[in-house]
Amino acid sequence: MTNKKINWAATILLAIGALAVLIPLYLTITIAFKTPEELSSNLFNLPKHWMVSNFTNAIKTTNFFVALKNSIFVSFFSVILTVLTNSMVAYAIARNMDKKFYKLLYYFFVSAMFIPFPIIMLPLVRQTSTWHLDNLFGLILLYVVFNLALNTFIYVGYIRTIPVELEEAAIVDGASTWRVFWKIIFPLLGPMNATVAILSCLYAWNDFLLPLVLLSNPDMATLPLAQYIFQSQFSTNYTLAFASYLMALAPMLIVYMFSQKWIISGVMRGSIK
């Protein structure tokens, strides 16, 4: 394979295809920096004067930093809790698949992947608010619960490839099951933990429906919800709207720029399982 020549036809086609990804991003960035007059006179040019005031206005209008803080708060804790709890549950299941209860549990969790959210949406909204969970904490809790379905599937598949002998040796040395999990299994799960962390982070960061129906206080809005809430106030002011969109997309884009290799390989690993 290595001695093959570079396939220029494919390269060119891919480069042209990449424009479909780049043009919308280019428009987003340039519009965010334009004045409304400039926008109406020419859509595709680079802005003549880079308007930073669009961003300061958008920060004020949408309460950007509050939404940013909420999004970080929710994503951070749902990732941490998802990785810690879901891996532990999966470990217990994976090591007991010969027992009826755990086998049942496995299929019970995994089959939840096929339950569409709308069927639980209406009752869930009532339930969470009765229990005063219609806030960021409730959101985190629900993400951790909803993640369990897919992650049980991913983790159990992976844990079963880890030889039991490793643990048995430790147990003979007198280590407790907890210790075995935290000291031996959890570190071995490293690559899978990364995959799960990436997937659940993207889910929590970009989700719109659950915050929409769950949160009632606009001070708790996450970034996507904030874009929706302030949609009506952007009105004709497209440059303001785009500045706000760009700021909402930016944190993830920046993280991606620095860790794209890690993220892509993380997602690929998840898919091979």
Added chain:
Amino acid sequence: MSRKNVFLVMTIPALLIFLVFHTFPAIQGIFYSFTNWHGYGDWQFVGFKNFINVFKDQQVLDSYLFTFKFAIVATILTNVLSLLIALGLNAKVKFQKTLRALYFIPYILGMLIISFIFSFIFSKVLPDIGQTLHIQWLSSNILGKTSTAWLGIVIVSVWQSTAFNTILYLSGLVTIPGELYEAAGLDGANSWTKFWRITFPMIMPFFTINMVLAMRTFLMAFDQIVALTGGGPGRATESISYVIYKGGFEGGQFAYQSANAVIYFIVIAAISIFQIKVLQKRGEQY
């Protein structure tokens, strides 16, 4: 604590929380689908009335038609495009890493914000181009016409989802050993036969997963509907989730839409199982 008990302690709390926040609401939803509850106030049992009404409700039937038309077209397009891109990226191309990174960007961006951005592109940018180049069909907002609005939703959804499916295909393609191709090359197979005889059978499991995942995601479309059309024009682009949300909360049809959701669940589960069964069988034939 015995090893057995530790395992129980590891799983029981998770099971309880899961029961409370997933299973219990689902059961409640099924329960209420047999009542006439608004979401507040009094209620009574009404038997299968809601289910019968769902089947008679043109709005619901239309939303199923739209959702399926959209999901099938979007699933096929996404898979064709992502397979092509993955094949390209897997070939020996220049700037491979950069291109791969570029193609993956849409996956990390949220559907809602992407849809807002595309909404502007459809209403301003494309008509602008259409008018300058005097292309009739392009010079008005495609989201504005009953006949074309669904295409706008397909475009945005495919744009966002192709990234993830590309990565899945790519991870399948890299597992194919190069020797297979070399052997086929000696037999004089051209690249077309190589694809159908070697590549495709080898990535068949990934094809299955991709079809199931993409279909499932598209059948649940919500964010893009809210941001692009709000279900319009008329009711041309109301997805099933959107009808349940709108009717359930705004229309005071809590019980009625619960019945709709139960049917929706049965449909999704049936399709997923069907897809897995059929595609797996075909995979085994190779």
Added chain:
Amino acid sequence: MKKRLFWGLVMSVFTALLLSGCSKNANNKKVTLELFSNKSEAVGTYQKLIKEFEQENPDIEVKLTTPPDAETVMKTRLTKNDIPDMFAMSGNGTFGELARAGVFADFSGNQNLEKVRPVYIDSLEKVVGPTKKGTYGIPYTPNANIVIYNKDRLKELNGTVPQTWNEFVALLKKAKAAKITPIYWTLNEPWTDQSPWNSLEANLVSQNFAKLENEGKTSFVKTHQKVAKKMLTLINYGHSDNFGKGYSDGNTAIGKGDSLFYFQGNWAIPEVLKATPKANIGVFPLPTSNVPGKTKLASAVDIVLTMSVKTKHEKEVKKFINFMMRKENAQTFIDDQLAFSTIKGVDQNNEILSGIKPYFADDRITAVMDSYYPQGMGTASLIQEFLQKKNTNAFLKKLDSEWAKTLDHQ
């Protein structure tokens, strides 16, 4: 070493986030009231008045909530039993439904009602219906379904404000011939088709329609033929992308003179002026008949001030309502919003609105009927679909069947 650094970092982010998440409610002895509004156009004005109110009452804090799709959000919150302290919302069908469900407090006997012209109190009570006696809010402003016109364009056509339907259509033809866009439709947002529909329906259909339709004694097919026909006439005089443009596009277009007419409500005028501060515009009610002077202005209560029956801060809410009802504040509100007031002696003198002022002064108004439609019927979307398909009979039949269906499913 690296690992320890990583976990240290994680832990510090963890604590920082926890602290920032919890510190919100400390040292807060103020009473916080939530004001729920469905008027995004009025956010600035509310905020201005709220600021003044808070200066007068340093122990009360008012938080304004104005989500998009406010009625869905409100009902979602109702489902959750999470009800704002007070509302400034439209006196429409949703208001009626919530009042009947016992969400709002009864204001019967409240001294503020004495300031309000009785016609609006009647109108509000009609929306709630006879099954629930009481006055469930204080009407604050009435709205008007109107035609906004660009004075420069009208002058170019040597036209005058039309008094009859035929004159109106003649102007549309003239504009079309002169290559001026006659009507700037913004049907990408379906609700904008309700302004002409409301004007036509309120003038051409009996006010008993909803009651009779509920009892199955009449139908859209029987009563709405003329309304539908006139809507189809109007859609012929649009621009090239009637269904691709939205509310904000229309507000910009009419101000700049991209079209002669624009169907909206008076609430759109501040938005038009925001986009084009020097817009040369005027307004008139859509003439629906050919008898001059017979057309009435289609109006509904645009803002009702009301209170949750469950609020823990009744005293403070009433303080705020009293504040809003003071003449000078009501004046500020209608001056800012280019609205009219329900309060006797608070007049709108802006030149732009002179075309509809006499209608309010002489009570030449007729109630918008969509407040009596079953909620969640989605009339606007059905009209939008009709304007594309132009299938009158199928459309009217669908309205009838959707009406029955919506009543049945609730």
